[in-house]
Amino acid sequence: xxxxxxxxxxxxLSAQEDDPFGKLRKTYEILQANYYEKVDTDQLVEGAIKxxxxxxxxxxxxxxxxEEAKSxxxxxxxxxxxxxxxxxxxxxxxxxVSPIKGSPAEEAGIKPKDIILKVDDKSxxxxxxxxxxxxxxxxxxxxxxxxxxxxxxxxxxxxxKRDTIPLETVYSEVLDGNIGKIQITKFSETTGKELASALxxxxxxxxxxxxxxxxxxxxxxxxxxxxxxxLFVPKGKNIMQVEDRTxxxxxxxxxxxxxxxxxxxxxxxxxxxxxxxxxxxxLNESAGIPLVGEKTFGKGTVQTANGFDDNSSVKYTTAKxxxxxxxxxxxxxxxxTVKAELPDYANLPYINPENELKSGDSNAEVNAAQQxxxxxxxxxxxxxxxxxEATEKVVKQFQEDNKLxxxxxxxxxxxxxxMELIQKKIQENDTQLEKAISVLKxxx
Numbered sequence: 021x022x023x024x025x026x027x028x029x030x031x032x033l034s035a036q037e038d039d040p041f042g043k044l045r046k047t048y049e050i051l052q053a054n055y056y057e058k059v060d061t062d063q064l065v066e067g068a069i070k071x072x073x074x075x076x077x078x079x080x081x082x083x084x085x086x087e088e089a090k091s092x093x094x095x096x097x098x099x100x101x102x103x104x105x106x107x108x109x110x111x112x113x114x115x116x117v118s119p120i121k122g123s124p125a126e127e128a129g130i131k132p133k134d135i136i137l138k139v140d141d142k143s144x145x146x147x148x149x150x151x152x153x154x155x156x157x158x159x160x161x162x163x164x165x166x167x168x169x170x171x172x173x174x175x176x177x178x179x180x181k182r183d184t185i186p187l188e189t190v191y192s193e194v195l196d197g198n199i200g201k202i203q204i205t206k207f208s209e210t211t212g213k214e215l216a217s218a219l220x221x222x223x224x225x226x227x228x229x230x231x232x233x234x235x236x237x238x239x240x241x242x243x244x245x246x247x248x249x250x251l252f253v254p255k256g257k258n259i260m261q262v263e264d265r266t267x268x269x270x271x272x273x274x275x276x277x278x279x280x281x282x283x284x285x286x287x288x289x290x291x292x293x294x295x296x297x298x299x300x301x302x303l304n305e306s307a308g309i310p311l312v313g314e315k316t317f318g319k320g321t322v323q324t325a326n327g328f329d330d331n332s333s334v335k336y337t338t339a340k341x342x343x344x345x346x347x348x349x350x351x352x353x354x355x356x357t358v359k360a361e362l363p364d365y366a367n368l369p370y371i372n373p374e375n376e377l378k379s380g381d382s383n384a385e386v387n388a389a390q391q392x393x394x395x396x397x398x399x400x401x402x403x404x405x406x407x408x409e410a411t412e413k414v415v416k417q418f419q420e421d422n423k424l425x426x427x428x429x430x431x432x433x434x435x436x437x438x439m440e441l442i443q444k445k446i447q448e449n450d451t452q453l454e455k456a457i458s459v460l461k462x463x464x
Contacts (some may be wrong), residue, residue: 021129050458079109081336088150089333102157104185106238114152118238118291120206128180129370132291138167176369190214200227207240207295229283229460239294249302251279257306258344281464284309287458293317301343310357313457360455365395366446377430381407392442
């Protein structure tokens with residue numbers, strides 16, 4: 021490298037104490053006057069703002085340019101095109117909070133706490149969350165390749181076809197035994213109304229009990245969490261507390277008479293975050309409603325977004341939120357009242373249909389395929405990650421049973437059918453839901 025060191029003539033450049041932005045302005049002037057190429061004023065300003073916000077070292081505080089701000093707005097207010105996964109920055113990494121229900125990300129097998137290493141063979145190291153999201157999103161029907169790091173598994177490759185991620189966030193059904201189930205996938209601008217409508221429909225069907233499913237819910241708008249919790253928490257009881265930078269606390273209480281007078285159980289897991297945790301904690305601590313499942317994600321801060329005239333925006337953390345009894349769950353999560361896990365095969369890694377697994381191969385995808393085949397009842401297969409003659413024989417039997425081309429090779433249609441049947445088995449053997457029903461019946 022070649023340097024030309026310019027020494028001050030008798031005095032250093034001034035950075036006056038009463039003008040904290042003097043040094044910033046002076047740097048801007050130096051670059052405008054002396055940089056070897058013509059500089060873009062807007063680029064310098066945008067970079068300065070981004071650097072200012074990034075210096076907070078808070079993964080939830082970020083400056084968003086016009087495109088990023090538009091993407092953020094779409095995520096909470098309307099449908100968008102992409103893979104459908106909520107992500108955040110964590111220790112310098114881009115980490116999945118949760119895939120959205122029914123999204124390409126969920127169907128592909130993306131899991132909470134997955135670390136995204138590359139998007140289409142390009143490293144995301146050093147990118148902000150919004151920059152990474154802009155690379156992952158794209159037009160419906162196009163594909164994106166993700167390299168994922170999963171704890172306990174290692175690196176996994178996913179090829180995901182983008183689709184329209186819908187606005188609908190509440191799904192209801194009646195289970196056997198006349199038990200109502202409502203799944204809430206995130207907290208957007210319409211979620212409160214959707215929940216009220218679903219509750220009315222289930223109550224008209226005279227369900228005997230209710231299960232609220234907050235699994236894989238990455239959160240969203242705090243006001244919606246408050247509105248929705250108010251339907252279940254007795255009037256006057258705490259829903260949450262918000263603590264500002266001075267330590268002053270604002271307590272939010274249920275303002276209306278409880279709308280729902282049914283036995284209730286709430287399902288939670290590691291993908292339940294933010295507003296999902298607000299609601300889970302409120303219903304548990306202030307309404308005595310049991311939580312079934314696994315420990316939640318652990319996001320205990322509140323963000324506000326302020327827009328600029330050019331439609332860019334800055335999102336920043338304004339406070340901590342605390343559970344009704346004053347507990348800060350940040351980076352700790354909420355423990356379930358009753359612990360329940362899904363079967364082991366629910367956590368198997370995704371197998372890329374574009375890859376070809378055949379006799380003689382030895383890798384993590386072969387191991388995953390063997391575990392899937394065993395879970396589907398093909399007991400003759402041995403799970404050791406090596407594609408031996410016994411595995412080839414079982415694959416041929418699987419292909420014959422499912423009217424596929426019989427060649428003993430796992431790729432394309434065979435891979436897709438294998439994962440499709442495993443997903444169906446997971447849905448039919450939802451051990452967490454079964455436990456929630458059991459707990460609910462004890463209170464009915």
